[in-house]
Amino acid sequence: MSAATTRSRTPDRLCAEAVDLARAAAEEAAAPGIVGEHVGMVSEGDRVVTHFFECKELGYRGWRWAVTVARASRAKVVTLDETVLVPGPEALLAPEWVPWSERLRPGDMGPGDLLPTDAEDLRLEPGFTGEEEPSPNAAVSGEMAELVEAEDAEVTAGVPASLPIAPLRGSIAAVAEELGMRRARVLSRYGLHVAADRWEDAFGAKTPMAQAAPATCVSCGFLVPIGGSLGQAFGVCANEFSPADGRVVSLAYGCGGHSEAAVMPKTPRPAPPVIDETRVEPFPLRPSPDSGSVPPVADEATAELGHS
Numbered sequence: 633m634s635a636a637t638t639r640s641r642t643p644d645r646l647c648a649e650a651v652d653l654a655r656a657a658a659e660e661a662a663a664p665g666i667v668g669e670h671v672g673m674v675s676e677g678d679r680v681v682t683h684f685f686e687c688k689e690l691g692y693r694g695w696r697w698a699v700t701v702a703r704a705s706r707a708k709v710v711t712l713d714e715t716v717l718v719p720g721p722e723a724l725l726a727p728e729w730v731p732w733s734e735r736l737r738p739g740d741m742g743p744g745d746l747l748p749t750d751a752e753d754l755r756l757e758p759g760f761t762g763e764e765e766p767s768p769n770a771a772v773s774g775e776m777a778e779l780v781e782a783e784d785a786e787v788t789a790g791v792p793a794s795l796p797i798a799p800l801r802g803s804i805a806a807v808a809e810e811l812g813m814r815r816a817r818v819l820s821r822y823g824l825h826v827a828a829d830r831w832e833d834a835f836g837a838k839t840p841m842a843q844a845a846p847a848t849c850v851s852c853g854f855l856v857p858i859g860g861s862l863g864q865a866f867g868v869c870a871n872e873f874s875p876a877d878g879r880v881v882s883l884a885y886g887c888g889g890h891s892e893a894a895v896m897p898k899t900p901r902p903a904p905p906v907i908d909e910t911r912v913e914p915f916p917l918r919p920s921p922d923s924g925s926v927p928p929v930a931d932e933a934t935a936e937l938g939h940s
Contacts, residue, residue, distance in 0.1 A: 647681035647701050648673060650710040654683035654699035661715045662687075667697055679703040680713070687717060694723035755823030759815045824862065831866060835876045837884035845886025846893040853891035855881070 651670055658667045668686030676682055685697040700713040719725055733750075741747060749756070819827070836842065849855045854871035857863055858880070865883055869876040874889040 641675055643673060643675040643681050644679040644703060646708065646710050647679060647703055650681075650701045651683060653710060653712065654701055655685060657699050657712050657715045658685050658697040662689075662697060662717075671696060676700065679705070684720075692717065692723070694720045696720045696723075755820060755826060756817040757820035757823075759818045828862065828865065831880045832882055835869075835879055835881040835885045837882060839885065841875065841887050842882075842885045845888060845890065847890045848884050848886045849881050849890075850883040851890075851892060852886070854889070855883075 655667060655670070666687060666689050668688045671684045671686050673681055673683045680700065680702045682698050682700045685699070687695040687697055689695070695717055696719075697715065698718045699715045701710050702713045703710045736747070832838075837848075842848075849867060849869070852871075854869060854874070856868040856870050858867055862880075866880050867883060869879055869881050871877055871887075871889045871891075874887050876885065876887065
């Protein structure tokens with residue numbers, strides 16, 4: 633160990649004794665009553681010492697005021713170097729910053745939000761290639777320059793082959809749009825696998841709903857097939873009573889709303905009533921006089937009480 637290293641680790645006596653100077657500097661930088669007790673010091677180098685003072689600010693628990701003082705060579709006057717608030721060993725710190733692209737979760741986007749996609753996103757790949765090199769029979773190629781349509785020749789300064797920028801009408805992007813290939817980028821193989829894994833976790837064969845289902849979605853009448861390679865393993869549920877209505881589900885998924893799991897029996901209907909329209913049965917509005925236990929009398933007002 634060199635002598636310079638030994639000297640740098642030993643605090644300078646005058647700088648170590650400049651506690652009052654350091655406290656005055658900390659109190660000048662902080663509000664009154666914020667600077668607390670002197671909690672230590674550390675040697676930063678030859679004739680450079682940092683003093684630490686307790687911070688009593690309510691929002692900075694465990695933080696310390698650090699005041700660095702220094703002394704020039706062969707000088708007897710200690711001068712102020714820097715005053716700063718730093719976290720201590722037990723300071724309450726904010727969590728480590730994470731970029732927004734890593735903090736974003738499904739469902740975080742709202743109306744009006746814009747989510748830019750990285751140009752090198754592994755989930756996407758070019759939808760068509762050859763943007764810089766048109767095909768030999770394209771209108772922008774040298775072979776077809778003389779065969780360009782009349783309206784194109786009128787709006788351009790010369791033949792397409794001699795123009796610095798090719799006309800839009802004959803570009804690869806324009807041709808791709810006419811063929812239905814309007815997307816500049818499509819899902820890559822990695823993007824397909826990521827989407828399939830995500831959908832399989834949400835509505836796949838290992839979910840509790842699928843484990844208790846009487847049958848799988850592959851035989852359900854409410855399953856809407858989808859195109860592409862994903863259609864070999866997934867579809868869209870169209871059962872409004874299913875928990876996966878409108879969601880992409882695995883063909884191995886299932887729920888209790890399967891179209892063929894149980895057929896609801898028809899509601900039994902009573903037999904039609906039998907009415908004999910050939911006979912007329914009299915229905916008296918009043919009971920017969922001789923139907924009761926009390927004999928009829930001429931004067932009902934003088935009759936004794938009895939059962940009718």
